[in-house]
Amino acid sequence: MRTFLILFVFINFDRGHCTETRAQVLSITPKTQEQVDILKNVSTQYQTALWQPVSSQYIKEETEVHLFVPTNSSKIVKDLLQKHSITHEVLLPNANELIEMQMRNGSTDPRSGSTFYERYHTLEDIYDWTNRTFQDNPSKITVILIGSSYEKRPLYALKLSINNRPNKKAIWIDCGIHAREWISPAFCLWFVHHSLSFYGQNQEITNILNNMDVYILPVMNPDGYLYTWTTNRMWRKNRSVKKTSPCIGVDLNRNFDANWCTEGASSEPCSEIYCGAFPESEPEAQAVANFLREHKDSVQLYLTIHSYSQMLLFPYSCTLDEAENHKELLEMAKEAAQKIRRHYRSQYRYGAGAKTIYLAPGGSDDWVYNLGIKYSFTFELQDRGHYGFLLPPSEISKACNEALIAVKTIALKVLEKTQAQIRSP
Ligand SMILES: [Zn+2]
Numbered sequence: 001m002r003t004f005l006i007l008f009v010f011i012n013f014d015r016g017h018c019t020e021t022r023a024q025v026l027s028i029t030p031k032t033q034e035q036v037d038i039l040k041n042v043s044t045q046y047q048t049a050l051w052q053p054v055s056s057q058y059i060k061e062e063t064e065v066h067l068f069v070p071t072n073s074s075k076i077v078k079d080l081l082q083k084h085s086i087t088h089e090v091l092l093p094n095a096n097e098l099i100e101m102q103m104r105n106g107s108t109d110p111r112s113g114s115t116f117y118e119r120y121h122t123l124e125d126i127y128d129w130t131n132r133t134f135q136d137n138p139s140k141i142t143v144i145l146i147g148s149s150y151e152k153r154p155l156y157a158l159k160l161s162i163n164n165r166p167n168k169k170a171i172w173i174d175c176g177i178h179a180r181e182w183i184s185p186a187f188c189l190w191f192v193h194h195s196l197s198f199y200g201q202n203q204e205i206t207n208i209l210n211n212m213d214v215y216i217l218p219v220m221n222p223d224g225y226l227y228t229w230t231t232n233r234m235w236r237k238n239r240s241v242k243k244t245s246p247c248i249g250v251d252l253n254r255n256f257d258a259n260w261c262t263e264g265a266s267s268e269p270c271s272e273i274y275c276g277a278f279p280e281s282e283p284e285a286q287a288v289a290n291f292l293r294e295h296k297d298s299v300q301l302y303l304t305i306h307s308y309s310q311m312l313l314f315p316y317s318c319t320l321d322e323a324e325n326h327k328e329l330l331e332m333a334k335e336a337a338q339k340i341r342r343h344y345r346s347q348y349r350y351g352a353g354a355k356t357i358y359l360a361p362g363g364s365d366d367w368v369y370n371l372g373i374k375y376s377f378t379f380e381l382q383d384r385g386h387y388g389f390l391l392p393p394s395e396i397s398k399a400c401n402e403a404l405i406a407v408k409t410i411a412l413k414v415l416e417k418t419q420a421q422i423r424s425p
Contacts (some may be wrong), residue, residue, distance in 0.1 A: 022071055022074065022093070022094065022095070022096055023068070023069065023070045023071045023074070023095035023096045023099075024068075024069050024074065024090050024091075024092060024093055024094075024095055025051065025066055025067065025068050025069070025090070025091040025092035025095055025388065025390075026066070026067045026069055026077075026088045026089065026090060026091060027064055027065070027066055027067075027088065027089040027090075027091045028064070028065045028067060028081070028086060028087075028088045028089075029062060029063065029064050029065065030059065030060075030061055030062075030063075030065070030086065031061065031062065032061065033061065034084070035061075035084065035086050036059055036060060036061055038080070038081075038084050038086065039056075039059050039065060039067075039086070040056045040057075040059050042067075042077055042080055042081070043056045043059070043065075043067060044056050046073045046076060046077055046080075047070055047072060047073040048067050048068060048069050048070070048073060048077060049067070049068040049070075049234035050065070050066070050067060050068075050272065051066035051067065051068055051234075051385075051388050051389065052064070052065060052066040052385065052388075053065070053358075054236075054272055054273055055266065055271055055272050055273045057266070057271075058358065066091060066385060066388060068095065068234055070095075071096065091385070091386070091388075092387065092388075092390065095390060098387065098390040098392060099233050099390060101392055101393065102120050102182065102390060102391075102392065102393060103120070103229070104119075104393075105119045105120065105121060105122070105125070114393060114394075116129075117186070117189055117190050117193050117396070117397075117400075118393055118394075118396050118397055119393050119396070120182050120186055120393060120396075121185070121186075121189070122226075122229050123153075123219065123222055123225050123226045123229065126185060126189070126218055126219055127154075127156070129189060130143060130156050130158065130218065131143075133158065133192060133196075134158070137196055140160060140161065140162060140196065140199075141158055141159065141160060141161075141192075141196075142158070142159040142161065143156050143157075143158055143159075144156070144157045144158075144159055144215075144291075146217070146287045146288065146290070146291045147283055147284070147286065147287025147288075147290070147291075148283060148287070149221070149222050149223045149238065149239075149283060149284050150223055150238055150239055150240040150241075150282065150283055150284070151222075151223040151239055153222040153223060153226075154222075155217065155219075155220070155222070155284065155287050155288075156217075156218075157215050157216060157217040157291070158192060158215070158216045158217075158218070159213060159214075159215050160192065160195055160196075160209065160213060160214040160215075160216065161213040161214075162199060162209045162210060163210065165211075168211070168212065168213055168298065169211070169212050169213075169298055169299075169300045169415075169418055170212055170213040170214065170215060170295065170298045170299045170300065170301075171208075171212055171213070171214045171215070171299070171300070171301045171302075171303065171411055171414075172214075172215045172217075172292065172295075172299050172301070172302050172303065172368075173188060173191065173214065173215070173216050173217070173303045173304075173305065173407070174188075174216075174217040174220045174288060174303075174304050174305070174364070175187055175188035175216075175217065175218050175219065175220065175304075175305045176188070176218065176219040176220050176221055176222075176225055176305075177220045177221055177252050177253050177284075177304060177306070177364065178221065178224075178236045178237075178251075178252075178253065178306060179221050179224030179225045179227060179228045179235045179236055179237070179238075180224075180228050180233065180234050180235055180236055180389045181306055181307040181308070181381075181389060182228070182307075182389065182391070183307045183308070183381050183382065183391050183396065183399050183400075184305040184306060184307055184381065185218050185219050185225065186396050186399075186400065187305050187381065187399070187400050187403050187404075188216050188217070188218035188219075188305065189218060190396075190400035190403075190404070191214075191216060191400075191403075191404065191407065192216055192218075194404060195209060195214065204408045204412060205408065207412065207415070208408065208411045208412065208415065211415055211419075212300070212301075212411070212415065213298075215291075215295075215299070217288065220252065220284055220288060221237075221238050221252055221284055223238055223239035224236070224237060224238050224239055224249065227239060233389075233390075234389070235249070236249075236251065236272050237249030237250055237251050237252070237272065237274065238250055238252055238282055238284055240276075240282055242269050242277075244269070245269035245270065247269040247270035247274075249274070250274050250275070250276040250281065250282050251265070251271075251272060251273045251274055251275065251276075251362075252282055252284050252285050252364075253304075253306075253360070253362070253363050253364060254266075254273050254274070254275040254276070254360070254361065254362035254363070255275060255276045255279065255280060255281060255282050255285040255362055256279060256280065256285055256289065256362050256363060256364050256366070256367035257279035257280060257289075257362070257367055258316075258318045258361060258362055258363060258366035258367040258369075258370055259318035259319055259361040259362070259366075260275060260278075260279045260361060260362045261275035261361065261362060262318070262359075262361045263359050263361070264317075264318070264354075264358060264359030264360045264361050265360070265361050265362050273360075275361075275362050279362070285364070288364065289367065292368055292371060292373070293371065296371050296372055296373060299373055300373065300374075300375060300414050300418055301373070301375040301376075301377075301410065301411060301414045302364075302365065302368040302369075302373045302375065302376040302377070303376075303377050303378075303379065303407060303410075304364050304365055304377070304378050304379070305379050305381065305403065306378060306379065306380050306381070307380055307381040307382065307389065307391070307399075308380060308381065308382060308383055308384070308385065308387075308388050308389060308391070309349075309357075309380040309384060309385070310346060310347065310348045310349065310380060310381070310382060310383065310384050311348060311349045311350065311351075311356060311357070311378075311379075311380040312333040312336055312337055312348055312349075312350040312377060312378075312379055312380075312406055313333075313350070313351065313352070313353040313356055313357070313365070313377065313378040313379075313380065314329040314330075314332075314333060314351075314352060314353070314365070314369075314376060314377050314378070315329070315352065315353065315365055315366045315369040315376055316352055316353060316354055316366050316369070317352070317353025317354050317357075317359065317360040317361070317363045317365065317366055317378070318354070318359065318360065318361035318362065318363065318366045319354060319359075319361075320354050320355060320359070322352065323352065323369065324374075325374055326352065328417075329352075329375070329377075330350070330351065330352075332375070332377075332409070332410050332413050332414075333350035333351070333377065333410075334350055335409055335413070336348075336350070336405065336406035336409040336410055337349070337350045337406070339405050339406070339409050340402045340405050340406060343401075343402075343405055344398060344401065344402050344405075346382070346398075346402055347384075348402070348406075353365070353366075353378060363378070365377065365378045375410070375414050377410060379403055379406060379407075381399050381400075381402070381403050382395060382398070382399035382402065383395070383399075
């Protein structure tokens with residue numbers, strides 16, 4: 001996808017008529033192969049961003065496509081669709097307003113009644129928050145520099161540790177691997193805040209933290225995240241520059257060494273699912289992989305947070321083969337999904353990645369699983385496509401509480417299983 005600036009232009013004057021054009025998200029279901037080809041062309045040749053499917057190669061007949069169309073290409077895209085009799089529905093008529101709403105935070109709107117954790121934050125704010133959280137909780141939080149991004153921004157993981165029991169096990173949670181999935185970093189912050197606030201009060205979080213440390217990486221892709229705040233809200237990849245192509249960025253969740261760059265990834269640098277030059281070619285993926293290699297004996301549970309589509313996924317995504325403890329993982333995901341439904345009436349699908357969505361090789365969850373961390377999950381948070389990546393701040397608390405229930409349910413199961421292992425000779 002080409003880079004474009006989000007222009008806040010709402011009105012075009014056309015021969016004296018006032019035609020409204022604004023950034024929108026369209027839902028289009030191609031009916032014929034010809035329509036599929038035209039849609040592929042529209043989504044690659046014009047300034048648009050595919051929300052669903054993730055890459056134009058997966059557009060097919062009778063399958064719904066969600067396409068973000070910025071103001072400046074709205075007219076040309078709609079004219080093209082009309083010319084070829086492709087009908088569309090407008091999913092989000094007011095994408096610019098939603099983007100503005102997401103960017104409004106404490107400093108620009110101090111009267112909004114929401115708390116810090118019910119808003120989205122800039123990268124700078126998240127770095128400040130990391131520092132402040134450490135300063136306010138020096139006995140519980142350590143900040144670990146695990147590496148730096150392509151543009152040399154620090155990758156800080158927080159270690160949340162309540163006590164120094166020997167041979168303590170751990171959980172790893174990373175957020176923000178894909179830049180435009182803003183609810184993901186918001187969840188990492190939410191999780192830390194919840195843990196610190198409710199330790200000693202909430203039985204589940206107390207039990208988890210008494211027995212396990214938690215590593216939290218709030219923004220795995222800081223360069224991409226910053227770019228979504230400054231330039232292109234729909235950016236997904238990191239920001240690495242290649243000598244051989246004008247296109248920027250690698251899909252970090254295709255850059256791990258798990259059936260790397262096979263079907264479901266692309267070796268084309270302009271693709272949204274570009275796998276990179278070689279496994280762990282990207283400093284962000286390498287930093288996480290190095291840390292987990294060093295801590296693979298203590299880390300029992302790996303969680304990576306994405307959006308949107310409301311799913312709890314586990315290995316494999318890189319092959320249709322079943323994971324060795326498939327049944328166990330399925331049970332855990334099922335229980336978590338049931339609890340979410342009971343508490344919040346939200347439907348979460350669950351299952352092995354490749355069978356539940358599509359083949360996606362080179363993902364962190366599969367790589368971690370093959371490393372020997374047998375409890376590995378990818379969460380896709382809210383919603384199921386209504387707001388998509390533009391989930392309003394008012395929805396943050398529900399989205400995060402749902403994810404929190406799933407994290408607690410699965411973490412407690414892992415704890416049960418690992419403690420049973422310790423007890424049995
Ligand atoms: Zn993602």
